[in-house]
Amino acid sequence: MLDTDKLTKKFKDTVAVDNVTISLRQGESVGLLGPNGAGKSTAIAMISTLMKPTSGDVRLHGKSVLKNNGAMRAILVVVPQKIALYEELSAYENLKFFGRIYGLTGKKLEGQIQYVLELVGLSDRQKELVKNYSGGMQRRVNLAAAMMHEPEVLIMDEPTVGIDPQSRNHLLETIRKLNREQGMTVLYTSHYMEEVEKLCDRVYIMDHGKVIASGTKEELKGILSEEETVWIEFDKSYPKLFEKLGQIEGIQHAVTDEHSLKLIIPKGARVLGTLFHEAERYGAQIINVNVQTPTLEDVFLRLTGRKLRD
């Protein structure tokens, strides 16, 4: 349905997006996973026709939209990372405006406003000014504004940044409902691995402007089929011990996080004995050890040597 072909964007000497080729099939939910600065937002800006690529193409149903973007703009909507609303207006007034710019009028406009308010759970507070809403509620109106013209493709640019867990769950549940029940095609970008795992059928992983891996969640985790993740929690931080453990033979990647250490090791490698021995030698107290099945976070770690939120 929607494809990009070697999409590239250069800003002077910086290549923000480098030969990105991705595709979205009708009705599927695709994740674009990557750390901050990976080029996700720039890629989205080009896909949504907001920004012109330096090279490459964006195609809708096989036709390029770079010169004639009308078809794309009629069916696609972007929920921006920022709260792109008029805060001095009420939720209702905001939705009325965003409906109008998509040509809705009269009863259809009124009906759609009430539908999207119901969808995001703000029907009873629709007359309140947006500036008086909590961050989570503003995010929900941000999504509602995008839903006003019932788009076929919904692109979400890190929609859960900076909101409370309750609003986050509500938002994710709404997106899932739109995708599963209404067949809306979703491109979801985030640097929260668990959100992408929860919502998306397929995932593209981006880093430094490039797609470094893609596939279904299972296919991606298959990258680590010969490996497993060992997570060790200590009573406090032991920088020297953590450095030493990372150098043990057989350990492929090691990442520290305050009091804990995550290690990717070959499946069946016998390293636990050495780990305990070293910990005892440094006088460190181990609180928890967990051998985990790989997550997308581990895949990213394996591919880049860094954590998603580094």
Place this chain on the structure above:
Amino acid sequence: MKAVFLLQWRRFYRKPLLVVTMFGLTVIFVSVSAAGNQGGPQAVPLYADQSLTEREANDWLERLNDDDRFAFELMPESRARTLVADGNVGHAVKLLTTDYRLLVGREDPNRFVLDSYLRRTYSEELSLQRAEQAVPGIREQVESSRDNPPLTLTVTSRQGEEDSFQYNGELQLLFGMTLFFVIYTIMFSLVRIVDEKRTGTWSRMIISPVRKWQIYLGHLGYSFLVGFSQITLIFLLFRFAFGFDLGDHFWLLIAIAACYTFSIVALGLLIISLVTKPQQLGAVIPIIATGMAMVGGAFWPIELVSNEILLAIAKVLPITYGIEALTTVAVYGEGVEAILLQLAVLIGFGAICMVIGIRLLEWRSAS
């Protein structure tokens, strides 16, 4: 375009303070200042330097009181200073043998009018005194010739007789303050474009089926209409409620207001394309508005400015042409032919600024 335009009015409805404040400030400034200017000739205390005899001082008093606009009164220096210090009068004059000094208690357009009058009178009187030294009795001849001129030469120009500068304090205030405060209303309403680009609502509109020119038109249309309405309402208010004499061509004043508003909208667009942060614009707009008003003749008649550099700068400012056109119609009673040049300059200035402004804004967005 309609949606974007209506949105601006909805936002105005929610946040009307700026426009209401600018409207209110214009009304207050003009009405209070106009009230202060009413009540016959301007009283000006006069005191003499020790170098002048009492007779010489009285001669100057008599000479200066030839003009009906002023009522000079000779008094001791201390009393004149007290009157100025207490704010009872705006200015006092110290007479010297061949010169004068102005004691200024209040900066207002009257100061320039007074200064201009004193300069002219002194110049004439001193020339006459010099001539009298060379040709005794010439003063009587000159005065007699002045009373019964052998030849009357009348030179008419676009604004009536040559050297016939007419100062109407009320209208000068009304036009100056109205055109000055409306700059704030228009330019701050255009800051919304910058704000929309910052918050992301602009991008939301760009990727909708609304065309870019429709978005600009919605914003610019609102800014134009809010500025134009402000000027028109103020003119109507002062004509019908305050009884100002705005001449016989009121519709022409409205046409001038439209052209001026267009030029300021375009200038505002150019400014927001150069200064892209709302906080910076908050500082830049007052500087530009006040600077333009000072140089362009909004605070005092431009006819009183003699500095060549300031006059050259004034020639590229839309407010100069706005006030000139309004004065030509309302004070000199001229028709549309007399202000075609000013209207053309305002429209041309606006068109140039708008093209450059939009191109710069778009260039910035793309890069």
